[in-house]
Amino acid sequence: MLLAMRRRRIKVFVETGLENIRYLTGFTGSSAFLIMSEKKSTLLTDSRYTSQAREEVKKHGFTVKIYKKEVFSAIATEIKKLSFTGSVGVDGSAMSYVAFGKLKAALKPIRLRALPNITGPLRMVKEGAELELIKKAASILEGGFRRARRFLRPGAVERVVARKVEDYFVSRGAEGVSFESIVASGHRGALPHGKASEKEIQRGELVVMDMGVSYKGYCSDGTRTFAVGKATALQKKIYRIVKEAQLSAIEKISDGVSASSVDSAARTHIRKAGYGKYFGHGTGHGIGLAVHEGPGLGPKSTDVLTEGMVVTVEPGIYLPDWGGVRIEDMVLVKKEGCELITNSPEKLLCI
Amino acid sequence: MLLAMRRRRIKVFVETGLENIRYLTGFTGSSAFLIMSEKKSTLLTDSRYTSQAREEVKKHGFTVKIYKKEVFSAIATEIKKLSFTGSVGVDGSAMSYVAFGKLKAALKPIRLRALPNITGPLRMVKEGAELELIKKAASILEGGFRRARRFLRPGAVERVVARKVEDYFVSRGAEGVSFESIVASGHRGALPHGKASEKEIQRGELVVMDMGVSYKGYCSDGTRTFAVGKATALQKKIYRIVKEAQLSAIEKISDGVSASSVDSAARTHIRKAGYGKYFGHGTGHGIGLAVHEGPGLGPKSTDVLTEGMVVTVEPGIYLPDWGGVRIEDMVLVKKEGCELITNSPEKLLCI
Numbered sequence: 001m002l003l004a005m006r007r008r009r010i011k012v013f014v015e016t017g018l019e020n021i022r023y024l025t026g027f028t029g030s031s032a033f034l035i036m037s038e039k040k041s042t043l044l045t046d047s048r049y050t051s052q053a054r055e056e057v058k059k060h061g062f063t064v065k066i067y068k069k070e071v072f073s074a075i076a077t078e079i080k081k082l083s084f085t086g087s088v089g090v091d092g093s094a095m096s097y098v099a100f101g102k103l104k105a106a107l108k109p110i111r112l113r114a115l116p117n118i119t120g121p122l123r124m125v126k127e128g129a130e131l132e133l134i135k136k137a138a139s140i141l142e143g144g145f146r147r148a149r150r151f152l153r154p155g156a157v158e159r160v161v162a163r164k165v166e167d168y169f170v171s172r173g174a175e176g177v178s179f180e181s182i183v184a185s186g187h188r189g190a191l192p193h194g195k196a197s198e199k200e201i202q203r204g205e206l207v208v209m210d211m212g213v214s215y216k217g218y219c220s221d222g223t224r225t226f227a228v229g230k231a232t233a234l235q236k237k238i239y240r241i242v243k244e245a246q247l248s249a250i251e252k253i254s255d256g257v258s259a260s261s262v263d264s265a266a267r268t269h270i271r272k273a274g275y276g277k278y279f280g281h282g283t284g285h286g287i288g289l290a291v292h293e294g295p296g297l298g299p300k301s302t303d304v305l306t307e308g309m310v311v312t313v314e315p316g317i318y319l320p321d322w323g324g325v326r327i328e329d330m331v332l333v334k335k336e337g338c339e340l341i342t343n344s345p346e347k348l349l350c351i
Numbered sequence: 352m353l354l355a356m357r358r359r360r361i362k363v364f365v366e367t368g369l370e371n372i373r374y375l376t377g378f379t380g381s382s383a384f385l386i387m388s389e390k391k392s393t394l395l396t397d398s399r400y401t402s403q404a405r406e407e408v409k410k411h412g413f414t415v416k417i418y419k420k421e422v423f424s425a426i427a428t429e430i431k432k433l434s435f436t437g438s439v440g441v442d443g444s445a446m447s448y449v450a451f452g453k454l455k456a457a458l459k460p461i462r463l464r465a466l467p468n469i470t471g472p473l474r475m476v477k478e479g480a481e482l483e484l485i486k487k488a489a490s491i492l493e494g495g496f497r498r499a500r501r502f503l504r505p506g507a508v509e510r511v512v513a514r515k516v517e518d519y520f521v522s523r524g525a526e527g528v529s530f531e532s533i534v535a536s537g538h539r540g541a542l543p544h545g546k547a548s549e550k551e552i553q554r555g556e557l558v559v560m561d562m563g564v565s566y567k568g569y570c571s572d573g574t575r576t577f578a579v580g581k582a583t584a585l586q587k588k589i590y591r592i593v594k595e596a597q598l599s600a601i602e603k604i605s606d607g608v609s610a611s612s613v614d615s616a617a618r619t620h621i622r623k624a625g626y627g628k629y630f631g632h633g634t635g636h637g638i639g640l641a642v643h644e645g646p647g648l649g650p651k652s653t654d655v656l657t658e659g660m661v662v663t664v665e666p667g668i669y670l671p672d673w674g675g676v677r678i679e680d681m682v683l684v685k686k687e688g689c690e691l692i693t694n695s696p697e698k699l700l701c702i
Contacts, residue, residue, distance in 0.1 A: 029544065047631035048543040051671060093449040097465050100448040114448050163521050170514050176531075192399040193380065280398035320402060 002038055004118045010089040012037045012079055013118065014103070017094040019289045020119035022217060026056045033071065034062070035078050042078050044071070072099070076106035087111040091118070124286055124294045125308035130218060131332070134288065134310055137213045137220035138330050138341045140172045144211060145224050149351050152228055154203040158183040162196035162211070169213045178212035178219035178291040185228070189323035192281060192316060203229040206323050208316075212291055219291040221312050222342050223328035227350040235325075238275075238317050239348035242325045245269040245315040246344075249283055249297075253311070253331055253338040259301040266315040267299065275317045284312040287330060309333040310341065353389055355469045361440040363388045363430055364469065365454070368445045370640045371470035373568060377407045384422065385413070386429050393429050395422070423450070427457035438462040442469070475637055475645045476659035481569060482683070485639065485661055488564045488571035489681050489692045491523045495562060496575045500702050503579055505554040509534040513547035513562070520564045529563035529570035529642040536579070540674035543632055543667060554580040557674050559667075563642055570642040572663050573693050574679035578701040586676075589626075589668050590699035593676045596620040596666040597695075600634055600648075604662070604682055604689040610652040617666040618650065626668045635663040638681060660684040661692065 001024060005013050015034040021027055025034060025043055029052055032045040042063045045053050053064045067074035079088060088107060092100065092114025104112040126134065144165045151161045162181040169177065184194030186205035194208070201207055205228050212221040225242075227235055249266035263283040270279045282298030287310055295303030297311055305311070311333065316326030325348075330341040352375060356364050366385040372378055376385060376394055380403055383396040393414045396404050404415045418425035430439060439458060443451065443465030455463040477485065495516045502512045513532040521527065535545030537556035545559070552558055556579050563572040576593075578586055600617040614634040621630045633649030638661050646654030648662055656662070665679030681692040 052542055052544070092452075093447045095448055096444045097446055097448050097451040098443040101443075101465075114452075159521075163518075167514075167518070170510075180527075191403050193403070 001036060001119065001122065004122065005036065005089070008089060008115060008118065009086070010113065010115065011084045011086040012082060012088045013115070014075060014079075014088060014090045015119055017091060017117065017119065019293075020091075020094075020117070020123070023123050023289055024119060025060050025062050027053055028056060028217065029053060033075055035075065037082050037084065039082055039084075044074060044078060072102045072106040075103060079107065079110065087113050089113045089115040089118075091115060093117060120294055123288055125306055126288060126310055127308075130288060131308075131310070133216050133218035134220065134330070135341055137174070137178070137215035137218050138222070140169055140174050140213045140215060141211060141220040141222050142342055143172060144168050144213070145209065145222065148209060148224070149226070149349075152201060152207055152226055152351050154201060154228060156201050158185055158188075158196040158199050158201065161201070165209075165211060174213040174215050175217075176214055178214045178221060182208065182210035182223075184208045184324070186323055187321050189225075189325070190318045190320050192318055192324065192326065201228055204232070206231075206235055206325060208324055208326050210326065210328065217289055219287050219289070220330060220342070221287055221291050221328065222330060222344070223314055223316075223326045224344060225325045225327060225348070227348050229350065231348050231350050236348050238319075238325045239327075241270060241273040241275060242315050242317055242327050243344075243346065246313055246327050246329070249313045249315065250329070250331060250338065250340070253305060253313075253333055255305060255307040255333060255335050257305045259295045259297045259303040259305055259311075260299055262305070262313070263297045263299055263301065266313070270315060270317060278317045278319055279315060280318070281316070284314050284328075286311050305333045307333055307335050352387060352470065352473065355473065356387065356440070359440060359466060359469065360437070361464065361466065362435045362437040363433060363439045364466075365426060365430075365439060365441045366470055368442060368468065368470065370644075371442075371445075371468070371474070374474050374640055375470060376411045376413050378404055379407060379568065380404060384426055386426065388433050388435065390433055390435075395425060395429060423453045423457040426454060430458065430461065438464045440464045440466040440469075442466060444468060471645055474639055476657055477639060477661055478659075481639060482659075482661070484567050484569035485571065485681070486692060488525070488529070488566035488569050489573070491520055491525050491564045491566060492562060492571040492573050493693055494523060495519050495564070496560065496573065499560060499575075500577070500700075503552060503558055503577055503702050505552060505579060507552050509536055509539075509547040509550050509552065512552070516560075516562060525564040525566050526568075527565055529565040529572060533559065533561035533574075535559045535675070537674055538672050540576075540676070541669045541671050543669055543675065543677065552579055555583070557582075557586055557676060559675055559677050561677065561679065568640055570638050570640070571681060571693070572638055572642050572679065573681060573695070574665055574667075574677045575695060576676045576678060576699070578699055580701065582699050582701050587699050589670075589676045590678075592621060592624040592626060593666055593668055593678050594695075594697065597664055597678050597680070600664045600666065601680070601682060601689065601691070604656060604664075604684055606656060606658040606684060606686050608656045610646045610648045610654040610656055610662075611650055613656070613664070614648050614650055614652065617664070621666060621668060629668045629670055630666060631669070632667070635665050635679075637662050656684045658684055658686050
């Protein structure tokens with residue numbers, strides 16, 4: 001972190017993103033500011049978190065300070081104590097326009113500079129302990145998908161199916177879900193973000209289940225598409241195209257490869273199969289403390305994959321009124337190639 | 352909304368807050384921008400939400416537009432189609448510093464102005480249909496607290512208790528919780544935000560349960576403090592002081608009363624009882640589509656209570672190492688006085 005600051009010629013950086021703060025300090029509360037400098041780094045939070053902050057942060061070598069009054073003047077006071085020359089940086093995309101203006105005013109005559117998220121890129125490559133937590137979150141998720149097969153019956157309500165799988169997650173030690181569960185059956189499968197609803201699942205429908213688990217702060221994210229009853233030829237065909245697209249993308253993944261070329265592998269396959277206009281979203285994203293983080297696997301991504309990154313690969317085809325298929329696995333980027341953290345079935349599973 | 356825009360001499364306002372967008376249009380997706388003007392109002396979202404946006408928004412008279420490329424230039428394109436003279440407003444606290452800069456650049460030569468959250472104040476006073484949903488969310492929550500008494504036994508794990516109560520919420524039709532459940536027993540009760548942990552509840556401890564339910568988008572929020580086993584004299588005394596403080600605050604509530612005076616009523620009572628420094632947070636907050644929204648019931652609030660607002664009243668006393676007591680109810684502001692939406696027990700309940 002100090003290295004990233006030195007590169008940008010910043011003496012002091014104020015981190016405002018809660019996941020970044022958790023990554024850097026271990027603090028899990030819902031409100032804090034982290035002031036980092038070569039001399040001293042201080043976590044500023046409010047009195048609700050006095051005990052918790054001291055407990056969580058001490059092992060990382062940060063000082064905890066509780067602010068009582070106005071937070072921007074409290075930040076400025078701490079920064080002015082550091083007596084340095086130079087400017088202060090913040091992540092300009094994690095701070096509102098109004099908050100930026102207030103901090104800028106409080107800091108005067110010290111200059112405030114808007115920088116990109118400099119902690120985010122540090123988070124992309126996972127360390128051993130992080131990988132273990134991600135793999136644990138992924139294994140609980142896969143257990144949930146196996147369990148889901150029991151609940152996917154004609155007449156079952158999407159929301160009830162979701163809830164039963166979520167109960168399983170929690171029974172296996174997850175804190176909870178990493179995002180609102182998607183269970184989208186039949187025509188609802190054409191909504192890529194079809195949250196589990198009151199709809200009853202019907203025989204003959206495809207069901208897209210996109211779920212994730214949070215385990216000690218780390219996330220998993222995966223999608224399975226099942227057929228309830230016998231699958232039609234078209235259902236099988238769409239599944240096959242999406243699976244092939246996913247495999248083409250996964251084959252591309254390796255240290256040094258551009259993220260956009262991975263997206264392109266999946267996208268080209270789907271386009272060549274004649275369904276290009278029915279795949280509207282990116283092919284995947286990084287995952288860790290946040291369910292969506294860098295790198296992005298989309299056509300416009302400028303990220304380059306690096307050993308130790310964990311990404312999702314999740315192409316899909318969505319046909320309005322008919323339904324959809326999405327298949328999503330988590331993948332660890334290796335020096336040569338990659339390792340599948342989750343494994344979706346090769347063929348459309350009929351239940 | 353158009354009235355609020357006219358007051359601020361704004362011809363076009365771009366709403367970026369998702370809860371505000373849901374309030375104004377009915378759209379429940381996770382990504383959208385709403386361009387409002389006297390001529391035409393357009394919801395801009397991405398292709399994941401094509402069907403959903405058209406379904407949800409049509410009854411409110413908004414046009415849906417799906418953007419494909421860069422969102423800020425898409426917003427600018429829509430705005431320029433409106434051919435008007437004057438400036439465009441956005442909520443400067445809901446948009447990041449960087450996003451504001453990008454929209455500003457895309458809009459040139461039209462001027463972009465940072466305004467306060469002008470939709471937020473509209474949301475504070477609830478309409479009949481909203482009140483019904485809030486009351487339903489509150490009644491599910493109260494059922495959960497009654498149910499919780501069964502689970503609060505010596506040896507029960509906080510997280511398991513939380514999960515069982517949450518299961519009850521869902522079985523009664525809630526979408527889920529409106530925030531991460533707090534179950535803080537014994538010394539953990541001194542953490543005002545002690546999320547349910549792996550700690551086992553012991554006989555003789557107080558347990559602070561702060562939970563909430565989301566029902567068709569609308570939230571409830573309440574806190575109960577229970578004693579497991581026989582309560583000590585100090586436990587009963589602290590409960591009594593907090594309850595009296597809460598009642599003093601509730602007595603104050605009426606149309607036209609300043610929110611800070613409601614806070615002051617609770618705070619003064621706790622201070623006079625000698626526990627002033629152990630009550631560090633505000634006395635309450637508005638609740639609706641968001642679990643925390645205006646008005647704020649704190650010492651520095653400038654809000655004035657108005658008939659139809661729904662607020663929480665939740666004083667607490669937190670003694671480090673010993674534990675804590677918080678009591679929270681939801682209250683509807685009336686022309687004269689107020690109506691309790693939830694009812695916490697008068698005396699410390701020993702289970």
